[in-house]
Amino acid sequence: xxxxxxxxxxRLRATPTLRRLVQETRLSVSDLIYPMFVAEDVDxxxxxxxxxxxxQHSLDSxxxxxxxxxxxxxxxxxxxxxxxxKDEVGSQGYAPNGITQQAIRAIxxxxxxxxxVGDVCMCEYTSHGHCGILLDDGTVxxxxxxxxxxxxxxxxADAGVDIVAPSAMMDGQVGAIRDALDDNxxxxxxxxxxxxxxxxxxxxxxxxxxxxxxxxxxRKGYQMDPPNVNEAxxxxxxxxxxGADVVMVKPALAYLDVIAKAKQRFDTPLAAYNVSGExxxxxxxxxxxxxxxxxxxxxxxxxxxxAGADMIMSYHAKDVAGWLAEER
Numbered sequence: 089x090x091x092x093x094x095x096x097x098x099r100l101r102a103t104p105t106l107r108r109l110v111q112e113t114r115l116s117v118s119d120l121i122y123p124m125f126v127a128e129d130v131d132x133x134x135x136x137x138x139x140x141x142x143x144q145h146s147l148d149s150x151x152x153x154x155x156x157x158x159x160x161x162x163x164x165x166x167x168x169x170x171x172x173x174k175d176e177v178g179s180q181g182y183a184p185n186g187i188t189q190q191a192i193r194a195i196x197x198x199x200x201x202x203x204x205v206g207d208v209c210m211c212e213y214t215s216h217g218h219c220g221i222l223l224d225d226g227t228v229x230x231x232x233x234x235x236x237x238x239x240x241x242x243x244x245a246d247a248g249v250d251i252v253a254p255s256a257m258m259d260g261q262v263g264a265i266r267d268a269l270d271d272n273x274x275x276x277x278x279x280x281x282x283x284x285x286x287x288x289x290x291x292x293x294x295x296x297x298x299x300x301x302x303x304x305x306x307r308k309g310y311q312m313d314p315p316n317v318n319e320a321x322x323x324x325x326x327x328x329x330x331g332a333d334v335v336m337v338k339p340a341l342a343y344l345d346v347i348a349k350a351k352q353r354f355d356t357p358l359a360a361y362n363v364s365g366e367x368x369x370x371x372x373x374x375x376x377x378x379x380x381x382x383x384x385x386x387x388x389x390x391x392x393x394x395a396g397a398d399m400i401m402s403y404h405a406k407d408v409a410g411w412l413a414e415e416r
Contacts (some may be wrong), residue, residue, distance in 0.1 A: 113394040117161045122405040126191040127170040138293035160409035164203035182240040189247040206244035208254040218254040238268035245274040255282035263330035278333035284320035287311035288341045291363030339363040344395040351396025360397035367403040389415030
């Protein structure tokens, strides 16, 4: 056997064409889901201050945004509704004509082929900002919340949603929603479960966007503790057993090891959420000229894909779709 020249590993890196030929991980526009906010009390789109380029939409401005998303080839959107009225039981979340249900119908009228994912939680709709019904001691009533989450999922399915995505992190939420969907002639509506949703500091800008910050306490009692990964595997396994069609890890960047472990252990489709704090940090650094926004966003999303995500929810999705089109 002869000696190994120093440039042996570099031969396939010499040109862009050679690098593309041997590329192991390919990010595609078909991997992307674009999150959108629809607010009942806005007359036109309103930019979200900590998330430059992301807006609270009115039902009218939502239509042009959806057309732009579809035109870029992005296959799906995730919808968060922000009602004008909030109460202790989050009644506008499951109201047949709530803002989320109206948004789902509007999107399907404008772009029927676009897949609509409906977030199923209560934090955007409750006056206290928690993801479930509160008991007198301030803790969440898990079982009463399950009933309302199930009702919310059915109301979204009635409105025409393609996928429901329970994010409240209540025990048994997937099973309760699956039973309710099946009992209401929505057997074919899949569930994308926020299975490993961590109690993360990366959600700060989202809480401004969705007007959903807790008015007291925090969500550590029901969202996952950041140091734990084996617990995440148990959460994911339980959701799969209850009927989840897709499972999710949220956030993405600080939890790439969780994504990788879930991909190795389970063969259920895996989503990752590139969340608001991750987006805002990139935007802030790019705005100050400290980083190359395009290169770093592509590197981040490729890393999430490389870790094992089959689909990525990202506020960067529109930009990435445009950049990928330029590369073709």
